[in-house]
C-alpha cells in the first residue's frame with residue numbers, strides 16, 4: 647500500500663541496532679550479535695553492575711573498542727539529509743553507539759543513552775563524554791567526587807529518561823509517517839512507539855531484512871538492509887514532489 651504523499655506533515659524515524667550493522671557494529675540479537683556471547687541479564691542490568699562493576703565495565707570497554715572503529719553508513723547519512731530537508735522530523739534511536747551523531751544528525755532522541763557518556767553513581771554532577779579507547783582507568787571513577795562511574799545508558803529494569811520518552815510519544819502522536827529501521831521490536835517501551843503510531847492511523851514503514859512482530863501490521867515492510875533501502879526510499883520520496891515540503895506547500 648503506497649503512502650499518502652500529499653497528507654504528510656510530520657515524519658518520525660525509530661532506529662535500532664540494525665541500522666549500524668552495515669557499519670560493522672554487531673546487533674544484539676542477530677547472528678553474531680552482541681548478546682550472543684553474553685546474556686543481557688548478566689551484564690546490562692543495575693544488579694550486574696552492583697555485583698561486579700569490573701566485569702560490566704570490561705564488556706562496555708570491549709564494545710566501545712568495537713564501535714570506536716566504525717563509521718556511519720549510507721543509512722545514517724540519509725537520516726542527516728532528511729533532518730535538514732523535512733520541516734517536522736523527529737529521529738528517535740534505541741542505539742547507544744553514537745553513530746547518528748557522528749554522521750551529523752543534530753537532534754536525536756536517545757531513548758537508551760549513549761555508550762560514549764559516563765555518569766557519576768553518586769549523582770554529584772551531570773554526565774560527561776569520554777571517548778578514550780580503551781578507558782584510561784578501569785573501572786572509571788567520577789572526576790569530581792571520586793565515586794564509581796557507570797555508562798550513561800539505560801539498563802534493563804531501569805526507566806527511560808522522562809524527557810526523551812515525552813519527546814518520543816509526542817512526536818509519534820503527531821506523525822503521519824513513521825519509519826522503523828533495524829529493530830527487532832522486542833524491547834519496551836521503545837517497541838510500543840510503532841504500535842502507537844499505527845493506532846493513530848500513521849503510515850508505518852519497516853526496513854529490516856528479517857521479519858519482526860511488526861511486519862504483519864505495518865503498511866510497508868521493506869525486506870532489505872537499511873544502507874540500501876533507506877537512500878532509495880528517500881530518493882523516491884523526493885522524486886514524488888515531496889522535496890522536504892509539508893502538506894501546506896504541497897497544497
Ligand code: BV8
Pocket residue numbers: 661662663664665667668673674675676679690740741742758799800801802803804805806827828829830831832833834835853854855856858870871872873
Ligand atoms: C523498563 C542500552 C520499567 C544498554 C538497552 C516483557 C514485555 C515487555 C517488556 C518487558 C518484559 N519483560 C521485561 C520487560 C522490560 C524490558 C524489556 O523490554 N525486555 C525485553 C527484552 C522483553 N525493558 C526494560 O527493562 C526497559 N525499562 O521497562 O523500565 C521501569 C519503569 C519505571 C521504573 C523502573 C522500571 C529498558 C530497556 C532498555 C535496555 N537497554 N540498551 C546497552 O546497550 O548496553 S536495550 C538494547 O536492545 C539496545 O538499546 C538495542 O537497541 C535494543 C533493542 O534491540 P534492537 O535495537 O532492536 O537490536 P536487535 O539486535 O534486537 O535487532 C536488530 C534488528 O536489526 C534485527 O531485527 C535485524 O533483523 C535487523 N537488522 C540486521 N541487519 C540489518 C537490520 N536492519 C536493517 N539493516 C540491516 N543491515
